[in-house]
Amino acid sequence: MRVLAFFILAGSGLLAGCHNAAATPDTYRYSCDSGVRVTATYPDTDSARVTYLGREHSMRVDVSASGTRYVGDLLEWWTKGTEGTLLQRNASGDSDVLEHCKQQR
Incomplete structure (x- = not known):
């Protein structure tokens, strides 16, 4: 019984570690021709959160x-x-162009 309890606890710890590692979204920073900076975060393949002039905008892929x-x-x-x-x-x-930007390295 002790061996079974060990494997159950060890397995649940592995699953918890996998869950936390996958939760980090990709974030990119851009410098625009006007001098403004834009930050784009991609929580998943279908959405983006773009920060422009201090305001965050939620968007969906199109x-x-x-x-x-x-x-x-x-x-x-x-x-x-x-x-x-x-x-x-x-x-x-x-749509009117507001900014042309390049990703910062």
Whole structure:
């Protein structure tokens, strides 16, 4: 019985360690042409949290012809390689470029 209890406790400790290791999202920092800095955190493959001018914007992945595009209520974040473009969404459905950015190394 003692041996069985040991294996149960050891197994539960391994599972707890695996759970904590997978919870860290990827975070990238960008310097933009205007001098502003943008931070993008990717909690999973379908979402992004973009911090711009001190405000965090939650976004979901959307269709793009090239690169990866995330869309929120007010902003779009489009990345390709080490570059990112932040766009302002308008009521008409169009978007205007706010920032052109490069990932910091």
